[in-house]
Amino acid sequence: MYDHIGLKVKDLAASRRFYEAALAPLGHVPGPHDDSYAGIGPADAPALWLYADKGAKNANGPGTHIAFRAPDHEAVAAFHKAGLEAGGTDNGGAGPRADYSPTYYAAFLIDPDGNNVEAVCP
Structure with missing residues (x-):
């Protein structure tokens, strides 16, 4: 049903630590990342994407x-x-x-x- 979810987060590093630890027992692993985003999920396809909220107004919600x-x-x-x-x-x-x-x-x-x-x- 769900393919992936993206969340805007205030502290990307803290959110990565939290989600990587909490989701590891479910078989999720760290995926692609840089200083503005991070993917976490099954090794073949991240299902959760975290995006750093850099204070920019998001025109799309x-x-x-x-x-x-x-x-x-x-x-x-x-x-x-x-x-x-x-x-x-x-x-x-x-x-x-x-x-x-x-x-x-x-x-x-x-x-x-x-x-x-x-x-x-x-």
């Missing part, structure tokens, strides 16, 4: 990002269409995201509370 796994490209497009019809705001239509990975296919919406919601098909 409060900093919460939830991605739902879709079975195929058609479901990604249907998610986007249904979300727009239900009051969501477009944040990126259904299509490939080569900057994420060669096979990444997703659509993004801003929900009524300003959260960034995604459907992704691996």
Whole structure:
């Protein structure tokens, strides 16, 4: 159901320590990171992304990002269409995201509370 979740955090180092320790017993390991973000999750694909809140105003909501796994490209497009019809705001239509990975296919919406919601098909 869920593919990944992104959280804006005040102290990236402290959050990394917490989540890496708390999630280790569940089989999660540290993933890609730098001074602005960190990935944590199964070794093959981080499922939790932490983003440093550097005080910048986020035009796309409060900093919460939830991605739902879709079975195929058609479901990604249907998610986007249904979300727009239900009051969501477009944040990126259904299509490939080569900057994420060669096979990444997703659509993004801003929900009524300003959260960034995604459907992704691996």
